[in-house]
Amino acid sequence: MDKTRKIWQxxxxxxxxxxxxxxxxxxxxNKLKSLAENSRELRELKTKxxxxxxxxxxxxxxEYRAFPVSTIVLIVFALVYFITPTDLIPDFIPALGFTDDATVxxxxxxxxxxxxxxxxKWEDEQWEEAD
Known part of the structure; x- marks a missing residue:
């Protein structure tokens, strides 16, 4: 749990x-680009x-400022957790390494x-305005 607390900080x-x-x-x-898409779970993780x-x-x-601070912090937490190789389940462990990343x-x-x-909705509006 200490690792999660450090990542949160x-x-x-x-x-x-x-x-x-x-x-x-x-x-x-960069890490997202390196993920293989050979499983449904990894494809779903990449999409998210x-x-x-x-x-x-x-x-x-x-460009988009409608997010509350709590949303930005949660997004940052997800990204920092994803890029941290030694989180709860280290990424180098075959088949399990991204399990905790995907869950988070x-x-x-x-x-x-x-x-x-x-x-x-905002993205769609941007595309419509560009047309």
Missing amino acids: KAKETATDKEAMKSTLTKAG LEILLRMFQSHING VLLIVKKLNRDIKKFY
Whole structure:
């Protein structure tokens, strides 16, 4: 549990530092690209992480500011947890390494469901305005 507490503290610190947010976004994006898509679970994890990355990127860029601070901290926590190789179940353990990452990400996505729906609506409006 101590590792989770440390990751939570890092997420709170990261959420208040624009350079740390950018670094986290880059690291999470790079790690996401490296995941194989040979299982349904990993494909689902990638899909959920992609929306969190888009939400976070839009926040960092100042394009979408409707997120409460708690949402940003939860997004950052999910991304920091994902990029931390030695969390509860270290990523190098075959077949199990991403189990805890997926669980954390999926729980946070579920918790942020309302914010995600609003963000999807905003994205759709951006596409419509671009046409």
